Amino acid sequence: xxxxxxxxxxxxxxxxxxxxxxxxxxxxxxxxxxxxxxxxxxxxxxxxxxxxxxxxxxxxxxxxxxxxxxxxxxxxxxxxxxxxxxxxxxxxxxxxxxxxxxxxxxxxxxxxxxxxxxxxxxxxxxxxxxxxxxxxxxxxxxxxxxxxxxxxxxxxxxxxxxxxxxxxxxxxxxxxxxxxxxxxxxxxxxxxxxxxxxxxxxxxxxxxxxxxxxxxxxxxxxxxxxxxxxxxxxxxxxxxxxxxxxxxxxxxxxxxxxxxxxxxxxxxxxxxxxxxxxxxxxxxxxxxxxxxxxxxxxxxxxxxxxxxxxxxxxxxxxxxxxxxxxxxxxxxxxxxxxxxxxxxxxxxxxxxxxxxxxxxxxxxxxxxxxxxxxxxxxxxxxxxxxxxxxxxxxxxxxxxxxxxxxx
Numbered sequence: 001x002x003x004x005x006x007x008x009x010x011x012x013x014x015x016x017x018x019x020x021x022x023x024x025x026x027x028x029x030x031x032x033x034x035x036x037x038x039x040x041x042x043x044x045x046x047x048x049x050x051x052x053x054x055x056x057x058x059x060x061x062x063x064x065x066x067x068x069x070x071x072x073x074x075x076x077x078x079x080x081x082x083x084x085x086x087x088x089x090x091x092x093x094x095x096x097x098x099x100x101x102x103x104x105x106x107x108x109x110x111x112x113x114x115x116x117x118x119x120x121x122x123x124x125x126x127x128x129x130x131x132x133x134x135x136x137x138x139x140x141x142x143x144x145x146x147x148x149x150x151x152x153x154x155x156x157x158x159x160x161x162x163x164x165x166x167x168x169x170x171x172x173x174x175x176x177x178x179x180x181x182x183x184x185x186x187x188x189x190x191x192x193x194x195x196x197x198x199x200x201x202x203x204x205x206x207x208x209x210x211x212x213x214x215x216x217x218x219x220x221x222x223x224x225x226x227x228x229x230x231x232x233x234x235x236x237x238x239x240x241x242x243x244x245x246x247x248x249x250x251x252x253x254x255x256x257x258x259x260x261x262x263x264x265x266x267x268x269x270x271x272x273x274x275x276x277x278x279x280x281x282x283x284x285x286x287x288x289x290x291x292x293x294x295x296x297x298x299x300x301x302x303x304x305x306x307x308x309x310x311x312x313x314x315x316x317x318x319x320x321x322x323x324x325x326x327x328x329x330x331x332x333x334x335x336x337x338x339x340x341x342x343x344x345x346x347x348x349x350x351x352x353x354x355x356x357x358x359x360x361x362x363x364x365x366x367x368x369x370x371x372x373x374x375x376x377x378x379x380x381x382x383x384x385x386x387x388x389x390x391x392x393x394x395x396x397x398x399x400x401x402x403x404x405x406x407x
Contacts, residue, residue: 003330008123009385016380017102019043020115021095023077024104030078030145033058034297040077040114040139047122049137057153058298060139061160064121067132069398071391072162073120074345075113075169075361076143076150079106080369087371097377107375108363113168114139116362116380120387129392136162140345146292146304148348153302155353164319164356165349166390169340170363173379175323177358178312179340180229181261181347183270186254187212187278189285193244193251202249206241208283209253213239215277216257224262229312229339232262234273261310308343309351318401319356322394327360329393330385341365360386 009016028036037060044052044062051063060077082092082105090096092105102112117137124130140150155161167176189209194202213236225231238256243249259270267289274287293303313320315337327335342365350357362379 003332003385003389004127005123005330005385005389006382008127009119009381009388012119012123012384013377013381016115016119016384017097017377019118020102020107020112020380021097023111023115024095024102024106025093027093028078028106029081030142031294031297033078033141036077037139037141040118043118044137047118048125049121055154055158056298057150057157057300057302058141058296059150059154062121062137064125064135064137065130065133067134069133069164069395070136070162071133071164071166071394072136072138073117073166073168073387074138074140074151075110075117076141076345077111077114077139078141078144079109079111080144083371089372092373100377101374102377102380103372103374105373107367107373108170109368109373110169110361110363112363112375112380113361113383116383117168117387119384123384123388124391127388129388131392131395133391133395135391136160142296143345145294146306147343148308148345148352149292149302149304151345151348152304152352161353162349162355164394165346166323166387167344167346167349167357167359168361168383169344169359170365170368170375171338171340171359171361172364173360173362173382174336174338175320175327175358175360176339177315177317177320177337178229178350179310179342179344179346180232181265181310181351182308182343183259183261183267184290184306185257185259185270185274186288186290187257187274187285188252188254188288189283191249191251191253194249196247196249199249202251205250205253209239209255211281212278212283212285213255215281219273219277226263229262229310232265233260234258263310263312265310267307308347311346311350311357312339313350313356313358317356318397319358319394322397323358323360323390325397326386326390326393330389331382342368
C-alpha cells in the first residue's frame with residue numbers, strides 16, 4: 001500500500017517535474033548561480049516556506065517550521081559546464097522529458113533534488129507532518145569548484161549550525177552514509193636550464209619528474225583497501241613545466257595530484273607518502289597543499305585549504321536508522337545502504353564539524369558531469385515523498401533514543 005507521502009507526491013508529479021525542468025533550463029555553472037538562486041527563492045516562497053533568504057556568500061536558504069531540532073536538507077545548485085556539445089543528443093539546457101527521463105546538465109547532479117526538496121516541504125506542511133523541528137532547505141553554491149566551502153561559510157559566518165544534515169546528491173535512491181575524502185597538492189621539481197642543442201649541460205626537470213610520477217603510480221598500487229569505502233587513490237591530473245624557451249631544457253616541472261582518502265587516512269599521512277615517493281625516486285622536490293580562493297557569484301571570497309576529510313556514519317547510527325525507517329515508511333521495503341564514490345558537501349558537515357549526515361537523492365552518480373545527463377522522473381516523485389517524511393521520522397527516532405537514555 002502506498003504511503004500518504006507517496007500518494008501526495010504522485011499527485012504533484014507534473015508540478016515536480018515541471019519545476020525540475022525550469023531549474024535545468026536555468027544555466028548555473030559554478031560562480032554564476034545568481035539567476036537560479038532567484039528562481040529557487042521564488043519557488044520556495046510560492047510553496048509556503050516561512051522564511052527565505054540569501055546569505056552573503058550566495059546560498060539560498062528556505063525555512064520551514066520553528067522547532068528546537070535543526071535539520072538541514074542540502075542540494076548544491078551549481079553545475080559543471082556542458083563540455084563538448086557534439087556529445088549531447090539534446091541541448092544540455094533543454095530540460096526535455098519523455099515521461100520516463102528528465103534530461104539536461106544538472107539533472108542528476110543535482111538540480112532534480114532541489115525540485116523534489118521544495119515539493120517535499122510543501123507536502124510535509126499539507127500533511128501536517130510538522131513537529132518540534134526546523135528544516136532549512138539549502139541551495140548551496142560553488143560546490144563543483146570547492147565542495148563543502150558553502151557549508152564552511154554557513155556554519156562559521158552565519159551562525160546556522162544544524163543538528164542533522166541530509167545531503168541530496170544522487171544516490172540511485174539508496175541511503176548513503178559516507179564518502180572518501182580528498183586532498184589536492186602540487187609537487188614541484190627543479191632542474192637547470194640549458195640550450196636544447198646541448199641538453200647534457202642542463203638538468204631536465206621533466207625527466208626528473210618522470211621518475212617521480214613512476215613512483216606515484218606504484219604508490220597508488222600499494223594503497224590499502226579498507227572496509228566499506230574501499231581503497232584510497234592517487235592520480236596525477238595535470239603536469240606542467242617551464243623553461244626560458246621552447247629551445248631550452250625545462251628548469252621547473254610541477255604535477256597536480258588528486259589524493260582520495262579512505263577510512264584511517266589523513267593529510268599528514270599523504271605528505272609522508274609523497275616525501276617517500278621523492279626519496280624512492282632519488283629526486284629532491286617540494287610538496288605544497290593548495291588553497292581555494294575564488295569568489296562566489298556575489299563577489300565574496302572565503303579562502304580554504306583544499307583538504308576534504310573522509311566521513312562515514314555507522315550503519316546503526318541514529319541518522320542512518322532514521323533514513324532507513326523513512327524509506328520503509330514511504331516505500332514499504334528496506335533500502336540499500338551504500339556510500340558515494342565522489343565527494344559531497346558532507347565532507348564539511350560530517351568530516352569537519354562532525355554533524356550527523358546522511359544522503360538520499362534522485363539520479364545516478366555515474367551520470368554526473370557526463371554528456372546526456374538525465375534523471376528518472378519517478379525518482380523526483382519518490383524523493384519528494386522521502387523528504388516530506390524524513391524530518392518527523394528523524395525526530396521520532398531521536399525521541400526514542402532520549403527515552404532509552406532517560407530510562
